Amino acid sequence: xxxxxxxxxxxxxxxxxxxxxxxxxxxxxxxxxxxxxxxxxxxxxxxxxxxxxxxxxxxxxxxxxxxxxxxxxxxxxxxxxxxxxxxxxxxxxxxxxxxxxxxxxxxxxxxxxxxxxxxxxxxxxxxxxxxxxxxxxxxxxxxxxxxxxxxxxxxxxxxxxxxxxxxxxxxxxxxxxxxxxxxxxxxxxxxxxxxxxxxxxxxxxxxxxxxxxxxxxxxxxxxxxxxxxxxxxxxxxxxxxxxxxxx
Numbered sequence: 001x002x003x004x005x006x007x008x009x010x011x012x013x014x015x016x017x018x019x020x021x022x023x024x025x026x027x028x029x030x031x032x033x034x035x036x037x038x039x040x041x042x043x044x045x046x047x048x049x050x051x052x053x054x055x056x057x058x059x060x061x062x063x064x065x066x067x068x069x070x071x072x073x074x075x076x077x078x079x080x081x082x083x084x085x086x087x088x089x090x091x092x093x094x095x096x097x098x099x100x101x102x103x104x105x106x107x108x109x110x111x112x113x114x115x116x117x118x119x120x121x122x123x124x125x126x127x128x129x130x131x132x133x134x135x136x137x138x139x140x141x142x143x144x145x146x147x148x149x150x151x152x153x154x155x156x157x158x159x160x161x162x163x164x165x166x167x168x169x170x171x172x173x174x175x176x177x178x179x180x181x182x183x184x185x186x187x188x189x190x191x192x193x194x195x196x197x198x199x200x201x202x203x204x205x206x207x208x209x210x211x212x213x214x215x216x217x218x219x220x221x222x223x224x225x226x227x228x229x230x231x232x233x234x235x236x237x238x239x240x241x242x243x244x245x246x247x
Contacts, residue, residue, distance in 0.1 A: 186218055209242070
C-alpha cells in the first residue's frame with residue numbers, strides 16, 4: 001500500500017475542507033510547493049493534488065500552484081479537480097502529471113474517460129466521491145442516483161489505472177476511514193482502489209491494510225490530509241509501516 005499525502009488547492013493555498021464544504025476551509029500552508037517538498041523529503045512515494053476551485057468551475061483554476069509543485073518535486077503526482085475534457089488531460093500529462101483523476105465527467109460523460117484511458121494508458125484514474133454510498137459530483141455539490149459500486153463497474157474494461165474512493169461524510173472529520181465501504185467496493189471490482197476520507201491515525205491505516213489483506217482485494221493505498229497536517233498521523237511512521245517508496 002502507498003500513502004498518498006493530500007494537497008488540496010484553494011485560491012493558491014494548501015487547505016483542508018470539512019465534508020467538502022468550501023466555506024469550511026482551513027489553510028495549512030500558503031506555499032503548496034513547500035508543502036509538496038516536505039512530503040517528498042519525508043519519503044512519500046506519491047502526491048495527491050486536488051484543484052478545489054477547479055472542481056466547482058469545471059476547468060483548471062490553480063494551475064500555477066500545480067506547476068510550482070511539479071517544479072519542486074520529482075515524485076509522481078496525481079491530480080483531480082476540473083479535468084473534464086481530453087485537451088485538459090493531455091495538457092496536464094504533458095506538463096508532468098503522472099495520473100489525472102476524472103470525477104464529474106466519469107458520471108456525466110463516461111466515454112471521455114474510456115477514450116482517455118485508451119489514449120493515455122496507465123495515466124487515468126476515476127475519482128468516485130460518495131455520500132451514503134451514492135456518487136456526488138460538481139465538487140460534491142450534487143448527489144446522483146448512481147451507486148459507487150455501479151459507477152466503478154462501468155469502467156471495469158476501460159483500462160483505468162485506479163479508482164479513488166472518497167467517503168465525503170468522513171472527509172476532514174478525523175472519524176476514521178470507511179473500511180467496510182472501501183473494501184466492499186474493492187471486492188466488487190478488479191480495478192485497484194485508493195481509500196480517501198476520514199483517515200485519522202496509524203491505526204486506521206493498519207485496519208485498512210489488514211482488512212484488504214484478509215479479503216484479498218486490490219487496495220493500492222490511502223490518501224491522508226488533515227491527519228498529516230494536524231500531526232495525528234506521523235508521516236514517518238506511516239511511510240515506514242507501508243514500506244515507503246518501495247511499497
